[in-house]
Amino acid sequence: MKCLIVLSAFVAVACAASGDQNPKVFSALDVLRGKSPLQTDEIRQIYANAQPGQDFPILSEIPQSNIDCAQFKQAGFYADEAGQCQVFHRCDVNGVLTSYLCPNMSLFNQITLVCDWFWNVDCKQSKQFQDYSNSRLYQEGSRLLDDENDYELKAATGAVLSSADSRSSNKMTNAESESGSSGKRRRVKKQR
Numbered sequence: 166m167k168c169l170i171v172l173s174a175f176v177a178v179a180c181a182a183s184g185d186q187n188p189k190v191f192s193a194l195d196v197l198r199g200k201s202p203l204q205t206d207e208i209r210q211i212y213a214n215a216q217p218g219q220d221f222p223i224l225s226e227i228p229q230s231n232i233d234c235a236q237f238k239q240a241g242f243y244a245d246e247a248g249q250c251q252v253f254h255r256c257d258v259n260g261v262l263t264s265y266l267c268p269n270m271s272l273f274n275q276i277t278l279v280c281d282w283f284w285n286v287d288c289k290q291s292k293q294f295q296d297y298s299n300s301r302l303y304q305e306g307s308r309l310l311d312d313e314n315d316y317e318l319k320a321a322t323g324a325v326l327s328s329a330d331s332r333s334s335n336k337m338t339n340a341e342s343e344s345g346s347s348g349k350r351r352r353v354k355k356q357r
Contacts, residue, residue: 186297186311193276197294199287211284217269221283222249227264234260241299244273250288253280258303278309 188196195201203211217223230247234256237243245252245264253273255263267273267280274281275294301307 190276190310190312193294193297194285197274197276197287197290198285199290203284208282208284215270215283221270221272222251223269224248224251224266227252227266230264232262232264234262237299238296239299239302241295241302242273242275242278243295243299244275244286244288244291246288246291250286250291276310 186193211220215221228248230245230252232243232245232254234240237256240256240258240260243254243256244250245254248266250272251267251269253265253267255265257263270283271280272283272286272288273279273291274286275291276297278298298309301309
């Protein structure tokens with residue numbers, strides 16, 4: 166009985182440590198994007214018709230701002246709405262602020278914490294995701310983003326899949342798919 170209690174406590178702590186991100190990653194990215202995922206043709210059309218300064222900011226330098234690390238809950242990376250999310254700030258663990266400028270046609274993605282294509286970021290939605298990934302920075306053993314496939318496996322088996330198990334499982338799956346059923350790589354000749 167004691168083993169069962171200890172095991173269930175371990176599972177609960179492991180799940181809490183991973184801190185199930187809510188909403189799930191892909192749903193959160195949809196909210197940040199402001200629409201459902203775009204198809205390739207839609208992206209081509211957006212890219213071809215994009216007007217610099219209208220569809221995305223074209224800042225050449227970081228504008229002055231009154232941002233202070235004390236206004237954030239924790240160290241991390243934060244989109245600057247005044248800089249239309251082309252500007253983002255890093256507050257380190259000592260409270261030192263450093264500001265950055267994303268390249269033209271890109272905005273800071275508050276979920277992935279990188280500069281992303283402008284059509285993937287609705288800057289007005291960024292503030293609600295300030296703690297989504299930043300809460301996991303500087304946390305030993307934490308991943309920045311949960312893998313939704315891990316959740317499906319946990320739900321199906323009732324077990325906690327460690328990130329090491331997940332990586333080795335993915336490597337095996339990738340190796341198996343590359344080698345094919347005969348264990349050798351096959352080369353497919355393209356027909357013209």
